[in-house]
Every structure is written in C-alpha cells, then in structure tokens.
Amino acid sequence: MYSFLQGPVDPVLLVLDATLVMGCAGIPGLFLKRPGPGQVVAALCTICAALIGIPTVLQLLLSGTTATRSIAWSLPFGPCDLAIDPLSALFLIPVFLVTAAGSLFAVGYWPARQYRRSEPGLTLFFGTLGASMALLLMARNTVFFMMVWEVMALSAYFLIVTEHEREEVRRAGTIYLIATHCGSALLLLLFSLLAAQTGTFLLPPAGSLSALTPLAPLMALAGLIGFGAKAGIMPLHFWLPPAHANAPSHVSALMSGVMLKMGVYGIVRTASFFYDIPLVWGTILTIAGIISALLGISFALAQRDLKRLLACSSIENIGIISLGMGIALVGAASRIPELMYLGGAGALLHVLNHSLFKPLLFLGSGVIIHATGTRDMNLMGGLGKTMPRIGGLFLVGTVAICGIPPLNGFVSEFLLYLGFFSQLQGDNLIYLMAGAPVLALVGGLAAITFTKLYSSVFLGTPRSPGGGVHRGGELQMGVPMLLCAFLCLVIGVVPQMALSLVSPAVMTLFPRLPLLPLSAEYGAILEKLSLAGVLLLTMALVVTVIWKWRLGREPVTAAPTWGCGYQRGTSRMQYGGTSFSELAISIGNGVVRQRIERPLLAGLFPERSRCSDTPTETLLDAIIAPFFQAAGMSFAFLRRLQNGLMHIYVLYIFATLFILMLWAH
Amino acid sequence: MMNCIIHITLALVMPPLLLGVIGKTKAAFAGRVGAPFLQPYFDIYRLLRKGTVFSTTTSWVFRAGPIVALSTTAVAALLVPFGAHPSPISFNGDMILYAYLFALGRFFTMAAALDTGSSFEGMGSAREATYSCLAEPTLFFALITLSRLSSSTTLTGMLSNVSGGAWLYAGASLLLLVGGMFIVLLSENCRIPFDDPNTHLELTMIHEVMVLDHSGPAFALIQYGASMKLFVLGAFFIQLALPFATGNPLADWGVFICSMLLLAIVIGVVESVMARLRLVRVPQLLVAATILAAFSTLLVIR
Numbered sequence: 001m002y003s004f005l006q007g008p009v010d011p012v013l014l015v016l017d018a019t020l021v022m023g024c025a026g027i028p029g030l031f032l033k034r035p036g037p038g039q040v041v042a043a044l045c046t047i048c049a050a051l052i053g054i055p056t057v058l059q060l061l062l063s064g065t066t067a068t069r070s071i072a073w074s075l076p077f078g079p080c081d082l083a084i085d086p087l088s089a090l091f092l093i094p095v096f097l098v099t100a101a102g103s104l105f106a107v108g109y110w111p112a113r114q115y116r117r118s119e120p121g122l123t124l125f126f127g128t129l130g131a132s133m134a135l136l137l138m139a140r141n142t143v144f145f146m147m148v149w150e151v152m153a154l155s156a157y158f159l160i161v162t163e164h165e166r167e168e169v170r171r172a173g174t175i176y177l178i179a180t181h182c183g184s185a186l187l188l189l190l191f192s193l194l195a196a197q198t199g200t201f202l203l204p205p206a207g208s209l210s211a212l213t214p215l216a217p218l219m220a221l222a223g224l225i226g227f228g229a230k231a232g233i234m235p236l237h238f239w240l241p242p243a244h245a246n247a248p249s250h251v252s253a254l255m256s257g258v259m260l261k262m263g264v265y266g267i268v269r270t271a272s273f274f275y276d277i278p279l280v281w282g283t284i285l286t287i288a289g290i291i292s293a294l295l296g297i298s299f300a301l302a303q304r305d306l307k308r309l310l311a312c313s314s315i316e317n318i319g320i321i322s323l324g325m326g327i328a329l330v331g332a333a334s335r336i337p338e339l340m341y342l343g344g345a346g347a348l349l350h351v352l353n354h355s356l357f358k359p360l361l362f363l364g365s366g367v368i369i370h371a372t373g374t375r376d377m378n379l380m381g382g383l384g385k386t387m388p389r390i391g392g393l394f395l396v397g398t399v400a401i402c403g404i405p406p407l408n409g410f411v412s413e414f415l416l417y418l419g420f421f422s423q424l425q426g427d428n429l430i431y432l433m434a435g436a437p438v439l440a441l442v443g444g445l446a447a448i449t450f451t452k453l454y455s456s457v458f459l460g461t462p463r464s465p466g467g468g469v470h471r472g473g474e475l476q477m478g479v480p481m482l483l484c485a486f487l488c489l490v491i492g493v494v495p496q497m498a499l500s501l502v503s504p505a506v507m508t509l510f511p512r513l514p515l516l517p518l519s520a521e522y523g524a525i526l527e528k529l530s531l532a533g534v535l536l537l538t539m540a541l542v543v544t545v546i547w548k549w550r551l552g553r554e555p556v557t558a559a560p561t562w563g564c565g566y567q568r569g570t571s572r573m574q575y576g577g578t579s580f581s582e583l584a585i586s587i588g589n590g591v592v593r594q595r596i597e598r599p600l601l602a603g604l605f606p607e608r609s610r611c612s613d614t615p616t617e618t619l620l621d622a623i624i625a626p627f628f629q630a631a632g633m634s635f636a637f638l639r640r641l642q643n644g645l646m647h648i649y650v651l652y653i654f655a656t657l658f659i660l661m662l663w664a665h
Numbered sequence: 666m667m668n669c670i671i672h673i674t675l676a677l678v679m680p681p682l683l684l685g686v687i688g689k690t691k692a693a694f695a696g697r698v699g700a701p702f703l704q705p706y707f708d709i710y711r712l713l714r715k716g717t718v719f720s721t722t723t724s725w726v727f728r729a730g731p732i733v734a735l736s737t738t739a740v741a742a743l744l745v746p747f748g749a750h751p752s753p754i755s756f757n758g759d760m761i762l763y764a765y766l767f768a769l770g771r772f773f774t775m776a777a778a779l780d781t782g783s784s785f786e787g788m789g790s791a792r793e794a795t796y797s798c799l800a801e802p803t804l805f806f807a808l809i810t811l812s813r814l815s816s817s818t819t820l821t822g823m824l825s826n827v828s829g830g831a832w833l834y835a836g837a838s839l840l841l842l843v844g845g846m847f848i849v850l851l852s853e854n855c856r857i858p859f860d861d862p863n864t865h866l867e868l869t870m871i872h873e874v875m876v877l878d879h880s881g882p883a884f885a886l887i888q889y890g891a892s893m894k895l896f897v898l899g900a901f902f903i904q905l906a907l908p909f910a911t912g913n914p915l916a917d918w919g920v921f922i923c924s925m926l927l928l929a930i931v932i933g934v935v936e937s938v939m940a941r942l943r944l945v946r947v948p949q950l951l952v953a954a955t956i957l958a959a960f961s962t963l964l965v966i967r
Contacts, residue, residue: 384724384780391724404769405762417761424813430966433809437802437959440764444798447768451794455779455787461722528756532740535754536766539736543886547732550882555716561781562720562878575779575787584795587948 011056012069012082012138015092018053022046022099023131026124035112035119042123043103046130050100054093061089064504077201081140086504088137090348091265094355095137098257099130101359101480102250108473109366110248118162122248129155129254133262140203142191149187153180156259159251160243172242179239183229190222190270204273207511211274220281223270231263233322234292237315238624244311245375249366252307253359256314261351264321271329272509279333286326290438292319295591295619297445301581302592302615305375306365309453310358313401316442317354320413321347327419327432332510334429341518342419344506349498350412353400353491357409360397360484364390367477368457377456377577384458389478391458396485398450400492403443406533408491411498413439414529415522448584456577463571493533495526578613591618669753671918676742680892681705683899683929690933705892712885720878722782730777731883735890737770742897744820748921749910751821760808760820764801771797778875789874796859796871799951800849806958807842813965824904832908841961843906848954850902854895857936859947899928
C-alpha cells in the first residue's frame with residue numbers, strides 16, 4: 001500500500017489510525033457547549049475512518065496476505081503484536097461499516113438537541129465500542145485481547161443503559177453485565193491455559209497445537225462457553241433479548257450486527273489453533289447451532305415487541321453460523337475438504353450477511369419506533385403508506401433474513417445446504433443430512449416470524465391513533481439503511497464476489513485446505529445461482545410490464561377492502577401480530593407460548609373487557625431462572641464482602657495480589 | 666434446443682388445462698356435464714380484459730404480490746425436468762433454489778393479503794404460513810432420499826435417475842416418498858382435503874381467501890400462477906410416481922403430457938371422493954407426510 005507522501009505505508013498502521021479516529025470520535029463533543037456539532041463531527045470522523053479502513057482491509061483480504069506490526073508497551077506480557085490476517089479482515093469489514101452507518105443514523109435518530117443529556121455519552125461509547133472491536137480483531141497478545149474485550153463489554157454496557165432512568169433498562173444492563181463477565185472469566189481460564197501450553201502470551205498461529213493433549217478439550221470448552229456467552233449461543237442467550245430491546249436502535253444494530261460476531265470470531269479463532277480436531281468438537285458446535293437456530297426463531301415467533309423479536313432472531317442467526325462452523329469442524333475431523341470449505345464459507349458468509357441485514361432491520365426499527373412511539377407490534381400498522389421508502393428498505397431486510405432468493409441470506413444458507421447434501425454418498429457422516437430439513441424448518445419459521453413483523457408494522461391500517469407520525473431526520477436515517485439494503489442485494493445477485501471475499505478467511509482457518517479448486521468449483525455454482533437471480537428479476541419485470549399494460553387499458557377504481565358483507569370494519573379488527581403467529585405457536589406448543597388471557601363472554605351483550613397476551617419461554621422459566629435463583633441463594637454469604645466501601649475494595653485487590661505473589665514464590 | 670423450446674412452451678401453455686381436467690373429472694363424478702376443458706383459459710382471458718378495483722388500504726406490496734408469485738413459479742418451471750427430458754437450467758444445488766423460490770412467492774402472496782387489512786385474509790395467510798412451514802421439511806427429506814439414490818445434487822440428475830430399476834431397488838422408500846409428496850402436492854396447491862378452491866365460506870379457506878381482494882388482470886396472474894404451481898410441483902411428483910421413458914424424445918414428451926393429465930384426473934378423483942379436513946387435522950396430516958418422507962430417507966441411508 002502506498003501513500004502519496006511517504007511511499008509504502010503499513011496497512012496495520014493505517015487500520016490502527018482509522019480505529020483510533022473512530023474511538024476518539026466522541027471526544028470533541030464532550031467539550032462543546034452547544035449540542036449538535038459534536039455529534040456531526042463524530043459521525044464525520046467515523047465515516048472517514050470507515051473510508052480509510054474498509055478499502056485497506058478489503059485489499060488485504062483479497063490478496064490473502066497477513067500484515068503484522070508490533071506495538072511497544074511496557075507491560076510484562078511479551079510483545080504486543082497486532083496483525084490483520086484474512087479472518088480478522090473479514091470481521092473488520094462489518095465493524096467499520098456498521099459503526100459508520102450507525103453514527104450517521106444517530107444524527108437523525110438521537111438528535112443532540114432533543115437528548116441533550118444522554119447524547120454525548122452515547123456518541124462517545126458508540127465510538128469506543130466500534131474501536132475496541134476493531135482492536136480486538138487485530139490483537140494477537142492475549143493480555144491486550146482481554147483489555148480491549150473488557151473495553152468492548154463496558155462500552156456496550158454504558159450504551160445499553162443510555163435510558164437508565166427506566167427500571168427495565170437498568171435491569172437489562174445488569175443482566176448483560178453478569179453474562180459478559182461470566183464469559184470473561186472463562187476467557188481468562190482459556191488464555192492462562194494457552195499461556196501455560198505455549199509459554200508466551202501471544203495467540204498461537206493456526207494449526208499449531210494438537211487437539212489431543214489433555215488440556216485441549218478444556219481450552220475448547222472454556223472458549224466455547226466464554227465466547228459463546230458473547231455470541232448468544234443457547235443456553236447462554238438469556239442476556240440478549242432484553243439488552244437489544246432496551247438499547248437505542250443504532251446501538252442494537254451495532255451490538256447485534258457486529259458485537260455478537262466477536263463471540264463467533266473468538267470461537268473460530270480458538271478452533272483455528274488446533275490440528276487433529278476430534279469429531280466431538282464439531283458435533284457439539286453443530287448441535288448447539290441447531291438448538292439455537294430452532295429455539296431462537298421459535299422465541300422470535302412469539303414476541304410482540306418489535307426489537308425483542310429482532311433480538312431473538314439474532315440467536316437464530318448465530319445458531320446458523322455455529323451450525324456452519326460445526327460442520328466445518330466435523331469436516332476437519334474427518335478430513336473432508338469439501339465439508340470444511342462449505343461449512344466454513346457458509347458460516348463466514350452468514351456472518352457478513354447478518355451484519356448487513358440485521359443492522360438494516362434494527363435501524364429500521366428505530367425509525368418505526370420514532371414514528372409510532374411504541375415497540376408493541378400489535379399497536380402498529382399501515383406505516384408502508386406514510387413512509388414508503390423506509391418500508392421498501394425494510395422489506396429488503398425482511399426478505400434477506402428469511403433466507404429467500406435473490407437476496408444475500410439465501411446464499412449463505414445455500415452453501416450450508418450444499419454441505420449437508422455433500423456427504424450423502426459417504427457412509428460415516430451421512431447423519432449430517434438431518435441438517436437440511438432442520439434448516440428448512442428454521443427457514444419456514446423465519447418466514448412466519450418476519451411476515452408477522454412486516455405485516456403488522458407496515459401493512460394494513462394503523463391500529464392505534466397517532467401511529468405513523470413522521471418526525472424528520474429521514475435522510476440521515478435513510479442513507480445508512482439504503483447502504484445496507486444495497487449491499488444485501490449485491491451479495492444476493494452476485495454471490496460469487498462475496499465467496500471470493502470469504503475464501504481467504506476459510507483458508508486462514510484451515511491452512512492445509514486445497515483452496516483453489518474448491519473455491520473455483522463453488523464459485524462456478526454461485527455464478528449459475530446469480531444467473532438464476534437475474535432471470536428471476538427479469539421475469540418479474542416482464543410480468544410487471546404485461547400487468548401494467550392490461551391495467552392501463554381497463555378502468556381502475558378504488559374501494560374499501562371487501563369486508564365479506566360486514567360494513568363497519570375497524571382497524572382494530574385486522575389480523576394482528578399475535579393472531580398471526582397463534583396458529584404456528586399452538587402447533588409447536590411447549591418450548592414457547594403466547595399466554596393469552598381471554599375474558600369469558602357471557603350474555604347477549606357482553607360488557608367491555610380486556611384481553612392480553614405475553615410470550616413466555618419455557619426454557620428460560622424452567623431452567624435458567626431457577627438456576628440463577630439457586631446460585632443467588634447459595635452465594636448469599638458472599639454479599640457480606642460487598643459492603644460498598646471504596647477503600648475496602650482497594651484492599652481486596654491488594655490482598656489478592658499479595659497472596660498471589662506469595663503463592664508464586 | 667428443441668427440447669428447451671418445447672419445455673418452455675409446455676410450461677407456459679399447459680397449466681390451465683390441468684385445472685380443466687380436474688373440473689371435468691369432478692363433474693363426471695357428480696353426474697354433470699361440467700365446464701369445457703378449456704374453461705380455465707377462458708376465465709384467465711376474461712379476467713385479463715376486466716377493470717381493477719384496488720382497496721384503499723393497500724400499498725404497492727399488494728400490487729407486487731401476484732407479480733412475484735407468478736414470476737417465481739415461472740423460474741421454478743425452468744428448474745424442474747419434464748418427464749425424461751432434462752430441465753433448461755440445471756446446476757448443483759438447484760433443488761434448494763427450487764424449494765426457496767416457492768417461499769419467495771408465498772411471502773409476497775401473504776404480504777399482499779395482509780396489506781388489505783381484512784381479518785379473513787389475515788387468517789388465510791396465517792394458515793398458509795404455518796402449513797407451508799410444516800410442508801417444507803417433507804420436500805427436503807424427499808430431496809435427500811433422491812440425492813442419495815442418484816448420487817446427484819441437481820433436480821434433473823435426481824429425478825431422471827428414478828426409473829423402473831430404481832423402483833425395484835428402492836421400491837419401499839420411493840413408495841413412502843410418493844405418499845408424502847402427494848400430500849405436499851395437495852396441500853401446497855390448496856386442493857381438497859386441505860383447502861377447497863370452490864368453497865364460499867371465507868372462514869375456512871386458505872389460499873382463496875388470501876386473494877379475495879385481487880381483481881382483474883392481477884387476479885388473472887394469480888389464477889395462472891396457481892395453475893402453473895400445480896403443474897411444476899406435479900411434474901416433480903409424476904417423475905417420482907410414473908418414471909416411464911421410451912428413449913424417443915418426441916414419445917417422451919407424449920408420455921409426459923399423458924402422465925400430467927393422468928395426475929389431474931387422480932387429483933379430481935381425490936377431490937370427488939374426499940371431504941375437506943377440519944382445520945385442526947391439517948397439521949397432523951402434514952406432520953405425517955414429513956414422517957413418511959423421513960422414513961423413506963432412513964430406508965435409503967441405513
């Protein structure tokens with residue numbers, strides 16, 4: 001890479017600079033008296049950082065090279081290496097993209113004039129969250145990794161509790177904090193074991209440790225739970241729905257689109273250290289993926305809160321990603337390059353895809369909440385007519401997340417299906433075929449969920465008065481959504497390009513994979529898929545032209561919807577979100593319920609009464625909540641240590657260090 | 666090339682005829698003369714020349730529904746082989762695209778129905794969404810069985826492998842598959858016993874109730890698209906059930922047309938002798954179909 005002034009420039013340094021700009025973007029705003037300019041400056045800085053970062057990273061990714069740089073620091077943990085290999089590069093793209101999109105969105109969504117008190121902090125921590133994730137992906141020293149991991153976790157906490165005057169928000173923040181620190185504790189275990197094994201604090205290169213040593217399964221398990229808690233793999237997902245639902249929408253977009261992927265990155269990176277991976281690792285990850293996907297989408301189906309629904313669907317998507325990684329590891333254990341490639345590429349492409357359509361949907365949900373003033377889908381409706389552009393962009397995200405062609409969600413699922421079908425001729429891994437019907441079922445449930453979401457928000461007529469008021473700022477909010485929607489369409493129509501982005505990252509994961517023939521083979525298949533997509537769009541165009549031609553020749557009239565003879569239909573009588581999913585939930589009863597309380601109607605002229613519904617999760621209520629209650633009871637005696645006195649806490653730290661020093665000697 | 670043109674022509678021209686044959690069969694069972702075989706063509710032609718009424722609550726989504734439904738089915742028609750002839754478009758994994766194209770069409774049909782704000786149409790689309798979700802795994806189990814039997818991952822490869830020989834070799838499994846897929850064929854095309862295209866009670870309908878508010882040319886597109894869906898799913902089914910091939914290209918087209926007409930007669934007979942199922946029974950039958958297909962998979966992979 002060359003700059004015009006000094007000749008060659010280190011790409012790591014360039015990305016590092018971009019990261020620092022992103023991380024410090026919110027600082028000027030802290031010192032400005034007048035609300036407004038600080039936020040705009042932050043958005044501009046973040047966009048500039050993305051404009052520097054993304055091309056650099058793309059170039060590194062496409063060339064398949066690794067750039068390394070060592071940073072001088074005085075801590076006694078060995079050199080602080082930073083590196084961007086294709087795997088880091090792939091994950092860096094969404095970090096820059098979504099942070100930039102989110103900070104621009106914030107200008108319209110969380111205007112400083114209106115939210116004078118909360119805006120500076122929100123802008124600051126939004127930048128630090130993005131920057132810490134970028135550093136995390138570059139970090140090769142485990143101590144530095146843990147530091148930025150904590151910065152990420154805490155930035156996210158402060159973002160979640162932006163509206164901390166609400167009880168619900170504080171609760172969501174606390175649950176998140178507990179979950180993330182449980183995960184961090186296991187990561188400390190993982191990294192100390194790694195340090196014990198390798199003798200340094202640097203992350204080992206890919207394929208350098210044997211998975212057959214006694215410590216290896218322990219490391220893998222610690223990594224799976226520690227990173228899995230961040231990613232939201234079942235049953236470690238419980239923090240995710242409340243946190244995503246209660247954060248401001250662009251924060252939810254960044255957390256769901258990118259921060260969850262840091263957990264995925266951790267799992268992928270940990271798996272890449274080992275060679276001779278036993279079959280059971282991949283099997284566990286596959287099963288965890290299947291459970292997360294199925295249960296996640298079932299939970300999503302029952303929700304009536306718009307953002308909770310989106311958050312639950314993140315669990316599903318993380319499940320699909322783990323499923324892909326699981327079959328890649330199964331392939332690695334059985335030495336089947338095809339399976340390694342399809343699973344790995346499918347999973348990593350889904351990472352990229354999910355980081356496009358989920359932010360699109362979360363940003364869209366922000367606009368919706370702005371317009372309606374509620375998160376309850378049963379009170380919305382008809383927004384498609386008051387804001388047709390946002391409705392159109394949201395539809396792109398909806399179709400993409402259902403995994404329907406010709407958008408990007410289909411492409412990654414297509415690769416996974418190919419993986420499931422690829423082992424049908426063998427004898428050992430034939431049970432992998434069970435993934436295909438499961439993924440089909442997940443796809444079907446996702447279609448119900450998102451039809452429910454889209455129809456109850458955008459279609460029909462408003463279900464409550466005052467819904468659909470337009471409040472301005474549509475440009476700043478629309479442009480980031482447009483960008484995401486456009487990229488969804490590009491990946492969907494030209495999937496072979498996306499595959500060429502993902503292939504080098506799969507190569508980093510499995511260095512011994514014969515990559516070129518595989519990526520050429522599947523690239524060719526995706527080219528055909530792309531032709532089919534173009535054919536589909538052409539066909540739609542032809543049908544539209546025919547229909548328009550006939551429509552123009554005959555009279556067109558407007559009339560109310562046919563009420564089957566009933567003259568006094570109201571918008572409250574429309575099929576709402578809860579009623580739409582009721583049938584599906586009643587069939588899959590057990591895992592998740594919509595508890596509907598109906599009044600008993602008596603007499604010829606029943607009086608006014610109320611009907612309410614609340615989604616309940618059996619898993620959460622029956623297992624996780626009692627577990628935490630039991631833990632809380634049995635550790636109650638530790639509360640005495642927690643007395644709220646600052647000097648005592650400092651004393652604890654000192655005492656711990658002292659004891660550790662004694663122990664070490 | 667010639668085969669390709671015949672394929673496209675058949676896919677475009679023949680579908681409404683199946684509806685005509687079904688109607689005629691039902692009329693024969695009821696002891697009536699029935700409408701002419703070509704009646705569905707007349708219906709579509711008449712609808713194309715009518716004016717349109719748009720509900721005032723609808724947006725562009727309502728207008729897009731019929732268009733997307735028809736175009737996805739038309740692309741799916743190019744993916745599936747007709748009889749012994751390969752399909753015009755074929756690549757590894759095309760069966761997944763085939764399955765998901767219907768999902769796209771369904772999504773837009775349901776969205777268009779919900780856009781009218783009518784509760785009846787809402788009920789219809791909730792049912793459609795749920796039942797199709799239950800039918801999806803059946804199709805995939807069928808694809809797995811076929812892929813295992815044929816060692817192929819294209820629809821053409823899978824379906825052209827099914828022959829008299831395959832029936833001798835894996836007859837039990839194919840028989841289960843035929844049972845499961847016939848249930849899916851009927852439910853996806855909203856035929857009796859799942860749905861009655863001719864009923865007049867909106868409360869119990871599925872597909873017909875979703876398109877209540879469409880009129881004129883848009884309704885013509887829907888009718889035509891529905892018949893084409895029957896044709897496309899039917900072509901998949903008859904290749905499983907009646908895998909006859911003569912070796913002569915022209916004769917094979919004749920065999921294909923005859924088997925499709927036979928399928929229409931069978932559907933007509935089923936519709937004449939069965940009553941509609943109660944709505945609560947529908948999911949049970951669909952799950953049963955999935956289990957049949959899963960059995961057939963078990964039989965071939967054991």
